[in-house]
Amino acid sequence: MLSFVSATLSLSSFELHLLTVELVGLLIFAGFLRFCGLGSKIERRKLDDPAVSTGWASAINNQELLFWGMAVVLEKKDAGDWVYRGEGAANIVLSYNGSSPAFVGKVLRIQKAPRNGSPRCESPRYGSDNEDNHSAELALTTDECLLWKEIEDLGSAPSREIAEQLYVQHIITPLLGSEHVDAGIRVHVSSEFLELVEKNVLCQRPSWRVDAAKVNPLCDYALLISDHSIFPQGNLKGKFSISVEIKPKCGFLPDSRFISEENAIKKRITRFKMHQSLKLHQREISDTSEYDPLDMLSGSKERVHKAITALFCTPQNNFRVFLNGSLIFGGLGGGADITSCMIGNAFEDVLKCVIQADDGLRTTNFLQLVTEAVSRSGLLDRLLEVQKLDIFDIEGAIHAYYDVVSQPCIACRDLGEDKLSGR
Numbered sequence: 001m002l003s004f005v006s007a008t009l010s011l012s013s014f015e016l017h018l019l020t021v022e023l024v025g026l027l028i029f030a031g032f033l034r035f036c037g038l039g040s041k042i043e044r045r046k047l048d049d050p051a052v053s054t055g056w057a058s059a060i061n062n063q064e065l066l067f068w069g070m071a072v073v074l075e076k077k078d079a080g081d082w083v084y085r086g087e088g089a090a091n092i093v094l095s096y097n098g099s100s101p102a103f104v105g106k107v108l109r110i111q112k113a114p115r116n117g118s119p120r121c122e123s124p125r126y127g128s129d130n131e132d133n134h135s136a137e138l139a140l141t142t143d144e145c146l147l148w149k150e151i152e153d154l155g156s157a158p159s160r161e162i163a164e165q166l167y168v169q170h171i172i173t174p175l176l177g178s179e180h181v182d183a184g185i186r187v188h189v190s191s192e193f194l195e196l197v198e199k200n201v202l203c204q205r206p207s208w209r210v211d212a213a214k215v216n217p218l219c220d221y222a223l224l225i226s227d228h229s230i231f232p233q234g235n236l237k238g239k240f241s242i243s244v245e246i247k248p249k250c251g252f253l254p255d256s257r258f259i260s261e262e263n264a265i266k267k268r269i270t271r272f273k274m275h276q277s278l279k280l281h282q283r284e285i286s287d288t289s290e291y292d293p294l295d296m297l298s299g300s301k302e303r304v305h306k307a308i309t310a311l312f313c314t315p316q317n318n319f320r321v322f323l324n325g326s327l328i329f330g331g332l333g334g335g336a337d338i339t340s341c342m343i344g345n346a347f348e349d350v351l352k353c354v355i356q357a358d359d360g361l362r363t364t365n366f367l368q369l370v371t372e373a374v375s376r377s378g379l380l381d382r383l384l385e386v387q388k389l390d391i392f393d394i395e396g397a398i399h400a401y402y403d404v405v406s407q408p409c410i411a412c413r414d415l416g417e418d419k420l421s422g423r
């Protein structure tokens with residue numbers, strides 16, 4: 001689950017656009033909401049319909065791309081206009097290369113499905129390939145409906161895609177501020193569109209991502225979101241658009257009374273740091289990162305600078321830089337290991353067109369600038385507050401679950417009070 005948070009800051013010679021802050025540690029329940037009845041009842045329109053290629057402004061409602069009340073559908077012939085931008089574990093993201101006004105300056109976020117045998121395969125979040133189960137598997141579970149029933153429109157979402165979008169709209173946006181969150185709008189996609197897009201981007205995807213997941217063939221919607229690697233008005237003459245993507249991870253140490261004694265280490269060492277050791281052990285990374293999320297979300301400019309410098313040295317999947325929408329630093333669709341001298345020099349070189357400074361100083365100035373932008377925006381302070389709403393920790397979620405379903409807590413019965421530290 002993620003949302004995009006963006007902040008723009010004018011700083012001396014150019015503008016810096018801060019992109020993508022993931023809400024890690026926020027979700028203690030994987031449950032979503034419901035949205036009343038757009039979707040299947042709406043007539044569909046193709047992109048090359050003459051009526052559709054003009055007058056787009058009136059074609060977008062709040063949640064779904066419509067033209068005069070009719071849903072627009074992306075077809076096989078539209079696939080060539082979309083190019084690979086990147087991906088995470090759950091979605092592939094494409095940027096738009098065509099000329100349709102509704103899509104210029106947008107990215108399309110397409111849901112993936114784990115391949116058989118991959119660890120995520122069992123998740124109810126993804127449908128199965130069995131068409132018969134389609135609607136059942138893509139709907140919310142009874143518990144999820146119960147959990148969200150009190151939130152406007154949300155207990156009866158016809159699909160998880162709609163529910164996830166509404167979750168961002170109704171839960172995340174009020175928490176972080178509408179100026180910082182982009183819930184996107186849904187657009188219909190045909191299965192032929194998805195198939196061709198998948199084929200077109202195959203060679204750019206990291207092979208381990210290809211092995212882990214494919215485009216979810218059961219999805220008939222994708223999410224259209226502003227391209228946060230460029231400014232909305234496009235690249236103004238003589239100006240550059242620099243975007244920095246940061247995945248800060250969880251910025252506090254949990255202190256939940258539900259954390260068991262055997263897991264008490266997580267009260268002292270960040271989840272990020274422990275994951276680094278695991279990833280090293282599993283050879284997913286060649287070296288551990290010096291990055292510390294506690295620095296990044298500390299609110300202290302000095303510590304933010306330390307965090308950003310560490311991210312530059314070991315970007316992994318936590319740090320990327322885009323120039324006019326093209327990746328100039330970090331890993332495309334995955335992680336990037338330690339920054340070698342060669343990569344560092346190449347970056348210093350690319351910065352020539354945006355930062356006027358002596359050789360060797362441009363990267364230093366750039367990292368300082370990112371620090372300024374992060375600190376001044378106040379965004380991470382707000383993010384930390386939201387992360388800290390998780391007062392139970394994952395170990396307490398089970399207790400909260402039994403509260404929600406109004407049943408005696410099985411975990412308490414099985415564990416006995418004495419095994420829960422601090423209770």
Ligand SMILES: O=P(O)(O)O[C@@H]1[C@@H](OP(=O)(O)O)[C@H](OP(=O)(O)O)[C@H](O)[C@H](OP(=O)(O)O)[C@H]1OP(=O)(O)O
Binds near residue numbers: 001002275
């Ligand atoms: O659990 P974590 O902290 O490893 O985070 C996962 C991320 O791994 P990371 O350690 O950042 O490489 C993971 O990132 P990658 O796919 O490794 O880039 C996802 O962000 C995953 O989110 P979701 O389950 O797809 O919504 C993240 O899972 P959730 O924390 O959202 O469950």
Ligand SMILES: Nc1ncnc2c1ncn2[C@@H]1O[C@H](COP(=O)(O)OP(=O)(O)OP(=O)(O)O)[C@@H](O)[C@H]1O
Binds near residue numbers: 001092109226320
């Ligand atoms: N609105 C956007 N503008 C520009 N680039 C974007 C946008 N959304 C996503 N991207 C790029 O696509 C990548 C993958 O997107 P995203 O993080 O949404 O995938 P995900 O699968 O949901 O992530 P996770 O691994 O957290 O599940 C991002 O790392 C970013 O580089």
